């Protein structure tokens with residue numbers, strides 16, 4: 001590469017519409033003794049070249065008014081300009097860019113984001129080879145088909161080689177970066193997995209240890225009311241009953257949390273499951289929820305699937321309990337369970353629809369979070385853990401889950417499961 005003092009003979013025309021990117025280029029070139037001028041698009045660049053020939057053009061590809069490919073065409077078809085090497089700056093998102101670069105007669109690509117060393121090496125290389133170009137005899141054009149289009153390439157051999165080698169070099173570099181990123185990602189994943197395991201174990205033991213003192217709070221407050229009814233005024237007895245009631249509720253929260261964290265540790269035992277039978281059992285168990293109410297339950301066709309029957313039963317228990325609960329205020333509840341084919345033929349879509357209270361879709365993102373509730377406890381009781389358990393089970397089966405709802409117009413929960421193929 002040239003030394004900084006000799007770089008001073010070189011004038012580089014920067015063609016860049018982004019002021020920050022132009023500043024970055026200017027800074028690098030200035031640091032290495034290059035002279036430069038700046039144009040904001042192809043048109044300005046052509047005008048500038050007309051006034052004074054630069055040694056080299058470094059141009060961004062995407063620009064308003066006139067982009068780099070057109071600029072390059074113009075430079076290369078002009079007798080006076082055509083020996084000026086053109087380097088294109090691109091992020092290479094589309095492989096046809098390489099062919100467009102060849103077609104426009106560009107000399108090299110620099111791929112964004114570039115590092116300083118790479119940019120300077122490319123410039124140095126193109127400048128060093130510039131004189132070789134002058135001895136190259138012009139080539140006949142060649143027609144090629146690429147990505148369903150015809151391109152006509154008239155670049156000379158050196159140009160073609162330079163351009164292709166710069167692309168290849170960038171691809172190799174990107175590949176190397178990708179493999180480093182992949183290694184890092186794997187390490188992060190392993191760390192995350194072990195942090196998750198630790199967290200699971202922690203929440204399990206905390207929940208477990210909280211259970212015993214809570215039982216005592218409940219037990220002693222009940223005992224107090226029972227053993228000393230005469231010493232306690234009715235107000236105090238009432239308050240003690242509330243203490244016991246809240247302790248019971250906390251017990252339920254802890255149980256749900258324990259179930260949830262147990263799920264993360266328990267292996268999933270996948271076997272063929274007859275869903276129709278599983279849903280029938282769940283509906284039978286939930287029969288008390290329907291007592292004294294008018295509820296129509298429609299069960300559509302359900303395919304057999306592969307899964308852990310115990311866990312999948314929990315999914316239907318939680319979703320159907322919610323459907324019964326959130327339709328409680330409807331005079332006539334309708335609950336529908338059914339299935340549809342999924343885009344992925346190895347899976348199917350299952351849904352549970354109700355015509356109950358629904359919820360605001362604005363908060364749908366929080367629906368499956370632990371302790372997240374869309375309704376007040378005074379309206380509908382609950383702990384806010386049921387759906388997190390459902391989501392965890394579906395994810396552990398490799399499926400997806402989401403919901404659609406409208407306030408007062410019911411909710412539909414969808415999830416995917418693998419077929420028993």
Ligand code: ADP
Pocket residue numbers: 318322323326354356357358359367372373374375381382383384385386387388405410411
């Ligand atoms: P819980 O029902 O114990 O509160 P879940 O985790 O099962 O906990 O549900 C979380 C919240 O999602 C509920 O509090 C409710 O606001 C909303 N939700 C769940 N299922 C339905 C449904 N079928 N209709 C309307 N809202 C629902």
